[in-house]
Amino acid sequence: xxxxxxxxxxxxxxxxxxxxxxKGLSLQLGEGRTLAVMGRNGMGKTTLVRxxxxxxxxxxxxxRFGGHDVAGWPTHRISxxxxxxxxxxxxxxxxxxxxxxxxxxxxAHEHGEPDLERLYGYFPVLRERxxxxxxxxxxxxxxxxxxxxxxxxRPRLLLLDEPSEGIQPSxxxxxxxxxxxxxxxxxxxxxxxxxxxEMVQALADDVLFIENGRERERIEAAxxxxxxxxxxxxxxx
Amino acid sequence: MQTVLPILLDSLNYISVLLLVSIGLVLIFGLMQVINLxxxxxxxxxxxxxxxxxxxxxxxxxxxxxxxxxxAAVGLLAEVAVIRRMYDRPLDTxxxxxxxxxxxxxxxxxxxxxxxxxxxxxxxxxVSLFGVPYSAYRLLVMxxxxxxxxxxxxxxxxxxxGLAARAAMVNRPIARAIGIDxxxxxxxxxxxxxxxxxxxxxxxxxxxxxxxxxxxxxILPAFLSILVGGVGSPAGALWGTGLMGSSQTLIxxxxxxxxxxxxxxxxxxxxxRLYPNGITGVRR
Numbered sequence: 001x002x003x004x005x006x007x008x009x010x011x012x013x014x015x016x017x018x019x020x021x022x023k024g025l026s027l028q029l030g031e032g033r034t035l036a037v038m039g040r041n042g043m044g045k046t047t048l049v050r051x052x053x054x055x056x057x058x059x060x061x062x063x064r065f066g067g068h069d070v071a072g073w074p075t076h077r078i079s080x081x082x083x084x085x086x087x088x089x090x091x092x093x094x095x096x097x098x099x100x101x102x103x104x105x106x107x108a109h110e111h112g113e114p115d116l117e118r119l120y121g122y123f124p125v126l127r128e129r130x131x132x133x134x135x136x137x138x139x140x141x142x143x144x145x146x147x148x149x150x151x152x153x154r155p156r157l158l159l160l161d162e163p164s165e166g167i168q169p170s171x172x173x174x175x176x177x178x179x180x181x182x183x184x185x186x187x188x189x190x191x192x193x194x195x196x197x198e199m200v201q202a203l204a205d206d207v208l209f210i211e212n213g214r215e216r217e218r219i220e221a222a223x224x225x226x227x228x229x230x231x232x233x234x235x236x237x
Numbered sequence: 238m239q240t241v242l243p244i245l246l247d248s249l250n251y252i253s254v255l256l257l258v259s260i261g262l263v264l265i266f267g268l269m270q271v272i273n274l275x276x277x278x279x280x281x282x283x284x285x286x287x288x289x290x291x292x293x294x295x296x297x298x299x300x301x302x303x304x305x306x307x308x309a310a311v312g313l314l315a316e317v318a319v320i321r322r323m324y325d326r327p328l329d330t331x332x333x334x335x336x337x338x339x340x341x342x343x344x345x346x347x348x349x350x351x352x353x354x355x356x357x358x359x360x361x362x363x364v365s366l367f368g369v370p371y372s373a374y375r376l377l378v379m380x381x382x383x384x385x386x387x388x389x390x391x392x393x394x395x396x397x398x399g400l401a402a403r404a405a406m407v408n409r410p411i412a413r414a415i416g417i418d419x420x421x422x423x424x425x426x427x428x429x430x431x432x433x434x435x436x437x438x439x440x441x442x443x444x445x446x447x448x449x450x451x452x453x454x455x456i457l458p459a460f461l462s463i464l465v466g467g468v469g470s471p472a473g474a475l476w477g478t479g480l481m482g483s484s485q486t487l488i489x490x491x492x493x494x495x496x497x498x499x500x501x502x503x504x505x506x507x508x509x510r511l512y513p514n515g516i517t518g519v520r521r
Contacts, residue, residue, distance in 0.1 A: 055410055079416035091411050093404050095469075104404050107397055108416030153416060 004028045004064075005157050005189035006052070011061035011071075013051035020059065021047040023213035029157075032187035034180075036194050036204035036221065040235060044213040045193040046088055049159045052191075053085045054078045065157060080109065084155035088162045090146040094135040098126055101134050101145055105152030114152035122178050123148050140171035147175070151182070157189045164196035176202035195235075201225065209234035242369045244490045250375050252482030253382035256475070257440060259459040260382075260389050261433030263474045264426050267463050268406040271320060271427070272331050275338035276459070277452025279431040282308040283438030284447045285345055288354045297359040301439040308435020311341070313428040320427060321420070324409070342449050353448035374443060381440055385433065386475070393471055402426050406469075458485070461505045467515020476516055481505065 006029040014020035021044045029035045039045055050056040052063055054075040063071040070078050079085070084105075092101050106114040120127040123144045129137060134145060143163055150158060160179075164172040176199050183190055183203070194200050200207060204221040217234060224231055258280065265273050286304025287297075295303070315337055323330040360373040393399040405412040405422045412419050438452065445451055458481055466477025484504055489497035508516060 053414055055414065074418075075410070075413035076416050076418045079414055085414045087411065087414070091408060093407050093411070095407065096404065100400065104400060104412075104417075105415050107401055108418070112397070149415065 003031065005031045005033070006191060007062075007064040008052070009062040009064070011048075011051060011058065011063065013047060013056050013058045013061075015047075015056065017059065021056075021213050022051060022061075024061070025210065025214050027208055027215060027218075029189055029191055032183070032189055033206070034183055034190040034192065034204050036192045036200040036207045037210055038194060038200065038207055038235065039210040039216075043210050045210065046161055047213075048210070049085065049161050049191065049193055052078075052159060053083065076108065079153065082153075082156040083159065084150035084153050084157070085159045086143075086146045086150050086161065086163060088165065090139075090142045092134040092137075092142050092145050092149070094133070096134055097131055098134055098137070098145055099130040101149050102126070102130075102152050105149035106154075109153045111154065114148075115154070119148045119151055122151075122182060140167045140175070143167055143171075143175060144178075147179070155188070157191065160190065160192045160194070162194055162196075163192070164194060164199045169198070172196060172199055173202065175199075179203050197224070197231065242367060243371075244486065246366070246369070246371055246375075247490065248483050248486040249379060251486045252479055253379040254437075254441060255455070255458055255462055255478040255482045256386055257378070257382040257437040258434070258455045259462050259474050259478050260386055261430040261437065262459050262463055263389070263471050264430035264433070266460065267468055267471060267474060268403065269324075269423070269426055269430075270327070270406070270468070271324070272327060272334065272460075273320075273430075274331060274334040274456075275315070275341060276431075276434050277456040278338045278341035279308045279312060279434035280438035280441075280452040280455065281345060281449065282311055282341065283435030283440075284356070284442035284445075284451060285349060285354075285438075286435065287439040287442050288349075288356055288447055291357060297357075301436065304439030304442075305432045305436035308438070309428045309432030312431025312434075313424060315431070316424050316427040321423060324423070345449050351449060353446040356442045356447055358443035378440055378444070385436065389433070390471065398422075398425070458501075461502070463515075465505050465508045465515060467512075467517040470515065470517045473515045473517035480508075480516070 008025060008027045011022050011025045012020050013022040025048065037045055037048060047056055051058050054073055058071040061071060062069050065083060066081055068081065070081060093104065102114050102119060106112060125141055126145060126148055129141065134142065137145060163175060179190065180203050182188055192204060201221060201224060207219055207221050207224060208215055209217045219230060262276055265271050265276065283304035286307045287300035290300030290303045319333050319337065323333055358374050360377060362373050363370040364373045364376065393403060401417050402422050405417055405419045409419045462477035462481045463474050465480060466475065467473030481501055485497050485501045488500050
């Protein structure tokens, strides 16, 4: 394997010192690959993506991306380095149009303006709704907008936090298909935090189960289908 | 016409003055949601900047520019030293900016004394509008208010900086995550807002008694205008100042200024009670 797109070593992070959510977590994501991080609630999935993005304080460990250890960098510099983030709950900018939300994704970056044809190619519904206010979109459409906003930066690594949350099953499948297409066509590396098995099976090459802020078991996603007991073992109560 | 026109002009004049004072608050209170009780003191800095420039023999326009720039510089300093630590602590901000207001006021008393200063108006003639004589300088103030408001709205809605700034004020973490340096945006927006307060102070100075208390009278109506218009909606501030300013002057000319004050504040309370998000009704 060539240099990994993202390499995390012994990461400690959390909201207050002495109460760390991530306790020495390590993982590797290959260039152009997709990795799903799964685990029960409270095991540190959201904290992991927020720590990579610099939105949660990292107290120890390494986050190597693009030849740099970006742990401790201010969030906007991590974004400018090529990491894009689709947050849990989507967090599109309310009061701004769909087009403005997409433009904002590219605004601070080198090229400045989004490649609209490419983005509308993936998400045609956003072209139809481009003048509409973001908060008036359905949940699934807001998710597409949040992904388009992230892609507008032309990132090399995409972090997705529970993209299936609160979205109809049919739309979950549609979004998973589009993300897979983007991954294949642009060789975009994707780190996906997810509870939804369908999204994971549709999109991920590998699955990493985490528990109590550490990695527990890593398998190829294809094996999940053959051996459902792996899922049961890691996710069951 | 001869009786209605002066009232109309006074109304427009007061609205534009209120607009000029409020426009800096649109950024600092409306967008950044910082309750800056020192806003009146940045107004004061602008007025003293003009006065100081006139003492040095500089022309009026240079004095206004100096006032605005000094206010922006002090605002930048205040943001870096104090305000930036308080963006998620609104109550502490009130206390801190109150302290800042006292400090600035006393600094001016120490430097220039507590007495009021005279500012020479650049235009002391009157012009005749449809047969009604009206102060030329007041007309200039109206024109400046309109130009400044248009400029601020153009920056907010027509530039990339404006788009980034508005997004950063809605959701700072996400703005950072899409690459926007929100620290830079905050510094720039706060300094811009205080600079506008300084500009308003300098422009208003020839019409007022310039003393360390002069900022106070405009601050309450300016805050109320923004609340009435809708916090977070820059366009709301226009409606708010329009409503507050016109009712103030209309009631004052038909009845008397004291009743007008009471009526306007009552009106503001009623509007805020009925439309908690302001008359433009932006929900956040």
